[in-house]
Amino acid sequence: MGNANNLQMIGFSSRIEAGSIEGKPIMDPHDEGLSGSVSTKRYMLSLKAVSEIWGKKNIWSTFTNSIKIAFLSDKISLLIPFGPLAILVDHLTSHHGWVFFLSLLGIIPLAERLGWATEQLAFYTGPTVGGLLNATFGNATELIISMYAIKHGMLRVVQQSLLGSILSNMLLVLGCAFFCGGILHPKKQQVFNKSNAAMSSGLLLMAVMGLLFPAVLHFTHTELHVGTSELALSRFSSCIMLIAYGGYIFFQLTNQKNSYIPISEETSLDNGSSDDEESPDISKYESLIWLSILTLVISVLSEYLVTTIEGASVAMNIPVAFISVILLPIVGNAAEHASAIIFAVKDKLDISLGVAIGSSIQISMFAIPFCVVVGWIIGRPLDLNFQLFETATLFMTVLVVAFMLQDGTSNYFKGLMLIFCYLIVSASFFVHIDPQSIRKFSHLKINPKSHTDHIRYANSGEECFEFIGHQVKCNVPGIA
Known part of the structure; x- marks a missing residue:
């Protein structure tokens, strides 16, 4: 025709x-x-x-062409069919373990593509709006999962998954970036901006302070009004942290526009001779459409993921705390993990640091307080008391990373130490007992194991105590 x-x-x-x-x-x-x-x-x-x-x-x-660029240009997109398969398995069977596992695999490429769509849109909006978009959508997967968990009253899952995102970014993502950059540049010392790293460490310590005081108030039993002072302090601190994060974003966008550009590249950028300047792969409207579609699909899969956590814990014999702190954040941090390693390999360590530490700041200073405020609005008593074990883990992590960043240099051994620290944290949460995540139990099941018996709740998969010989002691309130 x-x-x-x-x-x-x-x-x-x-x-x-x-x-x-x-x-x-x-x-x-x-x-x-x-x-x-x-x-x-x-x-x-x-x-x-x-x-x-x-x-x-x-x-x-x-x-x-847009579909080809969005889904056929990256090998990680091969995991996308697992999402629809999870929905199909949920409707045909009652195997929560498989539904959780398939949803987890299906969300990984969607989270990575969501970060890609945000970066594409940032090409057209300029640095100011682009920074706000990255702040909003950089951790959109964690926020979506947290919203559904708050809706279902799974407040400990919210706390632990957001805590796990911070730990994952600071130890695993940054550790892999340091390690890969050091391996590929063995004869060159990689450097980054020490002043930016110091400011980031200060913000993370402020976040630790916001989480520490409600926990100390709870465990020292020094509340002025028992049952309400801890929650009131958490909501007040959350509002202060949100204001501080807003000030941080404003400061970065107005005074530190080139803070993540390596010194060796500043001259070439000023002369307009940058050879590897990136350009967008899709148009502005395509970016907006893909951003909306990916957010919607992640929201659907997140509901399946959240509602099957407890069933998956029983089916896979894995504690809920390990799933929330270790498995869920790895999914949400897929985009950050890949970006940080790529920039480290290109010897752009300042950008890698901005991705890993910047994402941790977003979670601790924005996502966690935002979830507390949302819970306040909808009547869910989410507070900043992350319990003593989790708060201590975060405090030690921030200290370790702050010491690693203080000299402004990086090498593969520093990355290896951070990865080893993350392995220790993972093992700790695998054997960690979290009584606060136990809500209602149908019955107890006793499994004798030689002279040591473990008592397990059938619908939670959480080991709450053990006894040796004939002495039984339970630390869970309300259980004799």
Whole structure:
């Protein structure tokens, strides 16, 4: 159809040229009366048909090309079918372990693509709005999972998953970036901006302070009003932390525009001779569409993920605390993990540091206080008391990372130490008992193991105590 119209237009052009050559004037439609008007309208309709067909082809070509760029340009997209498979398994069976595992795999590529769509949109919005977009959507997966957990009253899952995101970014993501950068640049000492690292460490210590005081208030039993002072302190501290995070974003965008540009590249950028300047892969409207679609799909899968956590804990014989602190954050941090390693390999360690530590700041100073405020609005008593074990783990992590960053240099051994620290944290949460996550129990099941018996709650998968010989002691309130 398109070729026929093209030939028709060529023929029309040839006749006009032939008429001019023979000395015959080109007909004016206004002079020829009705027949000329009809002829002109016929040719105008032909032009309109050609433009409509070309427009439809262009839209379809843009659509298919956008899908190819979004989902066929990265090998991690091979995990996308696991998401629909999780929904299918949930409707056909009652195996919560499989539903949880498949949802977990399905969210990983979606979280990575969500970060990619945000970066694409940031190309068109400029540094100021782009920074706000990264702050909003950089940890969108964790926020979506947390919102569904708050909705279902799983407040400990919210606390532990957000805590796990901080630990994962500071130890695993930053450790892998340092390690890979040091391995690929063994003869060159990688450096980063010490002043930015010091400010980031200060913000993280402020977050630890916000989480520490409610926990200390709870465990020292020094509340002025028992049962309400801890929650009131948490909500007040959350509002202060949100204001502080807003000030941090404003400071970064107004005074530190080039804070994550390595010193060796600043000269080339000023001279306009940057050879590896990146350009967007898709248009602004395509970025907005993909951002909306990916957020919606992650929201759907997050509900399946959250509602099957406890069933998966029983099915896989894994504590809920380990799932919340270790497994869920690895999914949410897929984009940060890949980006930090890529920039470290390119010897852009300041950007890697901004991705890993910046994401930790977003979670601790924005996501956690935001969830407390949301719980306050909808009537869920979420507080900043992350319990003594979790708060101590966060405090030690911030101290270790602060000492690693104080000299402004990096090498593969520092990265290896951070990875080893994360392995210790993971093992600790695998054997950690979290009585606060236990809500209601249907019955107790006693499994004798030689002289040591473990008592397990059938619907939680959490070991709450053990006894040796004939002495049984339970630390869970309300259980004798």
